[in-house]
Amino acid sequence: MAVDAFDGPDAVEEAPAGKVLQLLDRAIEAQSGLVSKNIARARQRNPEATPAQVIRSLERMYVSALAGSGAAVGGSAAAPGVGTGVALALSAGEFLSSLELSTLYALSIAEVHGVPLDEVERRRTIVMGIMLGGSGSGTITKMAERTGQHWGRQVVAKVPVETLKQINKVLGKNFVTKYGTKQGIIVLGRVAPFGIGAAIGGGANAALATLTVRAGRRAFGPPPAEWL
Template sequence: MATDAHDGPVPAEDGRGQRVLDLLDKAIDSQSLLVRKNIARARQRTPEATPAQVIRNLERMYVSALTGTGAAVGGTAAAPGVGTGVALALSAGEALSSLELSALFALSLAEVHGVPIDEIERRRTIVMGIMLGGSGSATITKVAERTGQHWGRQVVAKVPAETLRQINKILGKNFITKYGTKQGIIVLGRVAPFGIGAVIGGGANAAMATLTVRAGRRAFGPPPTSWPGLTSSTPPTSENPPG
């Protein structure tokens, strides 16, 4: 895994902030290899699905999975014999799971839209930009000095890696602040007793997933009418890697 892309000063709650970025990199690295399989799963029941149909399925899969992980962890506090310490430990693991699910969703969207995800800087920009929502898109377009909608296509696919590195330094600082704080609130909510944690955990994750889906739509715009880079309407599969 590359470790130099978030170089430069990290806000110095330092160690904790760097751990958030390390978790992000770990999630991006592990999920990048699963993108095409995720797309294949989204069209499993409809092999001839259009990009628009696949994107809708990806959105549903993501919201369902993220909501489920939050509710499952939150429910542990209500189980007999399970203490707060155990629930907190599980929540720490679920933070990585949430990042992995979000990274997989964002990178899968990019793949369907034909946006290259071959370089780590592009993958970082896509994932952080979508998870940060409006503030992410504003940062990306400002640093890249580009205007217009749908930064996922207009910026990530076109600007050089050095520009993306500058963007990612700023996004990284914002990501530490926003994601770290939000995740901390959600974790505390999940350890509430009597099953309340399951409601808070699942509801908070559902809300976060919904915002991420909206950010993804704004980042990439309308789905392509055909599968990018292919001569037929058949989308890529895990058995049909790009040339």
């Protein structure tokens, strides 16, 4: 998994301010083509699984992958002989990895719900709206002048692309601030002594994944009864 967007430890501090949206677009581009494979993997053990069962599998896969990624980097970064610069560089790579995992999860559940993914602006709204949680959904419904639950179906699938572009400008500013700040806290935690860093990295990532899963459920509501 490429991490060349970072040039060293200093880039970890610079990323929230100048590179998060660039990394987001890179993640969306890279993961969009993997959505079908991700859903197929969730159906692998039960090809006859309902949409609700597949979404539960996608949720478990996502939380497990993100928690494992954080714990692995936390443990490696705090291992004896690893300096702070290397530790921060490892966490910088995991920053991109967690962003890609979250992007793939958000786009996958949108696909199961039948939300169109044909426009990049729709994909941006889905990913940022879910990762921002309540503040994201509030911004989307307010700017789209829509009310009611489940913005993922009501807004992203129906609002014109030009409106979504305006929504995404506001979401982007909030995304840089909120996501960058959370990642900064996690990066510092992973440089803790060996064992503690792994616990902080895995636990923090698991907590973020759980919040993202809840936001996804609120965004789309109950799964469709049948495959669309």
